[in-house]
Amino acid sequence: DAGVIQSPRHEVTEMGQEVTLRCKPISGHDYLFWYRQTMMRGLELLIYFNNNVPIDDSGMPEDRFSAKMPNASFSTLKIQPSEPRDSAVYFCASSSPWASGELFFGEGSRLTVL
């Protein structure tokens, strides 16, 4: 299996622009997670889905952030408008009922907002 695939790997944008991060989970996995990693706050859960349905979005910082999972093989995290404080590494992860609780992570998308 190809693992969790995220794109882009790196994104540099200017404040106010819209940013869309993409994730393809491992086939057959029914949970999908979006995490954000910064030096100050560590790894924070933003939102997670089960069977394409958002279960907990309490970690989404504010209305500028939105996430969707239109089908079992694709999810997006959108920031509009972006701000410099959104600069971070964004990880997508997925898990399966047969993986004994393990999360499989993508390589992350490093976002820099100037």
Place this chain on the structure above:
Amino acid sequence: AQTVTQSQPEMSVQEAETVTLSCTYDTSESDYYLFWYKQPPSRQMILVIRQEAYKQQNATENRFSVNFQKAAKSFSLKISDSQLGDAAMYFCAYRRNAGGTSYGKLTFGQGTILTVHP
């Protein structure tokens, strides 16, 4: 809410020596998983070892082993015969098992940076 605490921001070890990374957690659940993930400079999150709460036996994976103290809510990672490639950020993490396939979210500690000296 579950919390995970790693009290050692940084640790160092000489190559071939043994090092132990500490982790404590807080939960009212009885059925859960604990993990140690490794994040090298490449930033890829890699599972090192997993412990199921209902198993009393400590998990072991080659040079990596844990000391799981359920009553004390402690979950330390021991790395034996340390190698240069072990240098990374290590995260302790908790995930409840709500029964069947309902796992919920993974909660991470703050991380410990491990340096390995040649």
